Amino acid sequence: xxxxxxxxxxxxxxxxxxxxxxxxxxxxxxxxxxxxxxxxxxxxxxxxxxxxxxxxxxxxxxxxxxxxxxxxxxxxxxxxxxxxxxxxxxxxxxxxxxxxxxxxxxxxxxxxxxxxxxxxxxxxxxxxxxxxxxxxxxxxxxxxxxxxxxxxxxxxxxxxxxxxxxxxxxxxxxxxxxxxxxxxxxxxxxxxxxxxxxxxxxxxxxxxxxxxxxxxxxxxxxxxxxxxxxxxxxxxxxxxxxxxxxxxxxxxxxxxxxxxxxxxxxxxxxxxxxxxxxxxxxxxxxxxxxxxxxxxxxxxxxxxxxxxxxxxxxxxxxxxxxxxxxxxxxxxxxxxxxxxxxxxxxxxxxxxxxxxxxxxxxxxxxxxxxxxxxxxxxxxxxxxxxxxxxxxxxxxxxxxxxxxxxxxxxxxxxxxxxxxxxxxxxxxxxxxxxxxxxxxxxxxxxxxxxxxxxxxxxx
Ligand SMILES: *Cc1c(COP(=O)(O)O)cnc(C)c1O
Numbered sequence: 001x002x003x004x005x006x007x008x009x010x011x012x013x014x015x016x017x018x019x020x021x022x023x024x025x026x027x028x029x030x031x032x033x034x035x036x037x038x039x040x041x042x043x044x045x046x047x048x049x050x051x052x053x054x055x056x057x058x059x060x061x062x063x064x065x066x067x068x069x070x071x072x073x074x075x076x077x078x079x080x081x082x083x084x085x086x087x088x089x090x091x092x093x094x095x096x097x098x099x100x101x102x103x104x105x106x107x108x109x110x111x112x113x114x115x116x117x118x119x120x121x122x123x124x125x126x127x128x129x130x131x132x133x134x135x136x137x138x139x140x141x142x143x144x145x146x147x148x149x150x151x152x153x154x155x156x157x158x159x160x161x162x163x164x165x166x167x168x169x170x171x172x173x174x175x176x177x178x179x180x181x182x183x184x185x186x187x188x189x190x191x192x193x194x195x196x197x198x199x200x201x202x203x204x205x206x207x208x209x210x211x212x213x214x215x216x217x218x219x220x221x222x223x224x225x226x227x228x229x230x231x232x233x234x235x236x237x238x239x240x241x242x243x244x245x246x247x248x249x250x251x252x253x254x255x256x257x258x259x260x261x262x263x264x265x266x267x268x269x270x271x272x273x274x275x276x277x278x279x280x281x282x283x284x285x286x287x288x289x290x291x292x293x294x295x296x297x298x299x300x301x302x303x304x305x306x307x308x309x310x311x312x313x314x315x316x317x318x319x320x321x322x323x324x325x326x327x328x329x330x331x332x333x334x335x336x337x338x339x340x341x342x343x344x345x346x347x348x349x350x351x352x353x354x355x356x357x358x359x360x361x362x363x364x365x366x367x368x369x370x371x372x373x374x375x376x377x378x379x380x381x382x383x384x385x386x387x388x389x390x391x392x393x394x395x396x397x398x399x400x401x402x403x404x405x406x407x408x409x410x411x412x413x414x415x416x417x418x419x420x421x422x423x424x425x426x427x428x429x430x431x432x433x434x435x436x437x438x439x440x441x442x443x444x445x446x447x448x449x450x451x452x453x454x455x456x457x458x459x
Contacts, residue, residue, distance in 0.1 A: 068272060135261045191238065240426070272436050416452075
């Protein structure tokens with residue numbers, strides 16, 4: 001039971017009270033509350049988190065993939081403070097604020113060519129909802145309307161957020177199956193993986209194989225497909241499923257050929273994670289719609305953006321009575337505090353040459369992964385820039401997984417915690433996704449903790 005006896009206002013709760021309230025009052029995301037162990041962070045500095053007792057933990061997963069330049073970055077802190085002295089919030093329903101406008105300008109300048117318009121919202125899921133609805137409405141009212149284009153093509157194990165539209169295009173059975181009766185129907189293709197391939201498919205011909213599957217569906221059904229949605233290069237939440245090189249480029253060519261829109265969900269892989277500002281740039285791809293969130297504010301505040309091409313934008317123009325308006329919005333979309341954090345995040349990329357400093361870190365991570373890959377219980381290691389997934393298996397020859405309930409990934413992370421490194425796994429996949437400004441010496445500590453953790457967890 002929660003202790004609800006009245007407390008004097010000036011008395012701050014004890015650690016025990018905070019932990020009890022955290023267990024009983026706070027319903028945590030993706031957490032079985034029966035087993036929840038409170039882990040309360042008091043403050044952070046750079047890539048280090050400090051708990052209530054002052055114990056330090058390296059943040060090995062960027063506060064769930066969103067922190068970019070470390071915590072308490074002076075430039076971002078100062079930008080938010082300066083914005084507070086102006087105004088904290090201005091609605092985007094018919095009003096604007098200079099900081100938000102400047103952010104739109106910067107994003108359009110940085111994004112792949114052709115994405116000239118920015119719709120702001122507040123999370124990755126909403127950035128995806130916006131893209132899905134824009135794609136749908138586009139075909140209803142573009143110059144030569146194609147009202148039959150109402151479906152989406154998505155990939156197995158996709159993750160696009162937790163609202164019902166984004167869950168509909170999602171495909172992670174463990175998260176999404178329960179809600180199936182509530183979801184709209186989606187055309188689905190196998191995830192373009194390079195591990196556990198079908199017979200006769202090799203890493204060398206995987207790209208061709210998976211693109212062929214796409215080509216067949218688009219040839220037969222393009223007239224009813226509004227858009228293909230993809231996580232460019234890597235499906236992160238699925239367990240860091242790495243796509244074959246060239247797949248994204250091929251997907252862009254096929255969608256263009258069949259006049260189907262391409263939605264790139266870069267919520268996880270955007271904002272520098274892969275070594276380029278946007279993952280699409282790795283394959284020189286220009287999507288029709290680009291979804292950004294997580295790292296866009298450096299991991300400070302909830303802000304998201306959906307970027308659209310001029311072709312899409314044009315289809316929504318007309319008089320009010322033409323009903324071409326995009327009737328969609330989120331109260332805090334384009335919030336100036338978030339926009340200030342986002343602009344400062346982009347400034348830091350320039351000031352600190354963040355992307356230019358990444359190759360050395362990417363190479364160091366690769367060295368560790370090459371060694372880890374030799375372990376008898378490591379089935380596959382997957383790396384994209386500063387993102388890594390290590391898949392633990394019972395048998396690396398047969399690729400037989402460890403039973404889900406044994407929580408081998410969690411056991412690795414539990415061990416890492418005793419070494420002062422905080423990580424969060426995806427089932428049997430150990431994930432590393434440190435802030436981009438991590439120091440080599442800190443990266444070493446994370447990798448060594450993982451290596452040691454794998455030894456301990458597979459005994
Ligand atoms: C995290 C994530 C989302 C959802 O973002 P939220 O801000 O949690 O709603 C969507 N797409 C991808 C690829 C993600 O990794």
